Amino acid sequence: MAATPKYLTGDAAAIREFINKFDTFLLDCDGVLWSGDHVYEGIPETIAFLRSQGKRTVFVTNNSTKSRADYLKKLQKAKIPSEVDDVFGSSYSAAIYISRILKPPVGKHKVFVLGEAGIEQELESEGIPHIGGTDPEFRRDIAPADFEGIANGSLLDPEVGIVLCGLDFHLNYLKLAHGMHYLRRGAMFLATNTDSTLPMHHDFFLGAGSCLVPLINATGMKPLELGKPSQAMMDAVEGKFQLNRARTCMIGDRLNTDIKFGIEGNLGGTLHVLTGVNKKADWEKENAIAVPSFYADKLSDIRLDS
Secondary structure, three states, rough: OOOOOOOOOOOOHHHHHHHOOOOOOEEOOOOOOOEEEOOOOHHHHHHHHHHHOOOEEEEOEEEEEEEEEEEEEEHHHHOOOHHHHHHHEEHHHHHHHHHHOOOOOOOOEEEEEEEOHHHHHHHHOOOOEEEEEHHHHHHOOOOHHHHHHHOOOOOOOOEEEEEEEOOOOOHHHHHHHHHHHHHHOEEEEEOOOOOOEEEEEOEEEOOOOHHHHHHOOOOHHOOEEHHHHOHHHHHHHHHHOOOOOOEEEEOOOHHHHHHHHHHHHHOOEEEEEOOOOHHHHHHHHHOOOOOOOOOOOOOHHOOOOO
């Protein structure tokens, strides 16, 4: 049975001990730093405080709609101290996996994307060709000729060997039909992440995991996940930042992604903040999916006055 998480809010001695325990903090973004465009109170000052203590802060997000450059703009607009190398998103994780680990065979190197521009930008950063995604030709109603061309293969690109699915704000039948038939013809099925929901504007909306469901149902296939809690992502983060796992803490709001990511990655600790998806009752349930080492009401509660 997992140990009871240590509550940090309001306990200066416990917070100091917690901060001294780690050199690197991996931080989720949605539900931890902000909800939509609303930045939680005290977040910029908290990140600045951690950095002033000599800590490395890395923003590890499952949101595939933005590239690292996009996230840097959002972080800087929110006055959160950061550089582009501090960002590691699921779109970047997928691009790294495809280009450096998967290495598709010649003639099957193209990716069919269900997702937004963030995925496309990170694929392009690794020199990976792609179709679908934000192409206006795929953002329309399906027509009778499409059914015929997809069925006989004349509308399918023979170089597509991978279907990569993330959060797609323009998901439609035409994209799903293409994705389904590429998979039926042997394409590999990858997912930037499988979050069922996305916290936005103090509420929840459909996440990338919900966009995947039609393809899973239609093909019987499950995708290889490349976002949290996938340890393929942890290995990539470790390789990029050369972090010491025993001196690293994962901070997040979701048990099934953030906290599980840290536990399965054998990190030195995990901190759950109560500003996002899961609450205290979720890890107190019998057979909870993950139990954090520490928890706080909000991230800014770990900032100490100098």
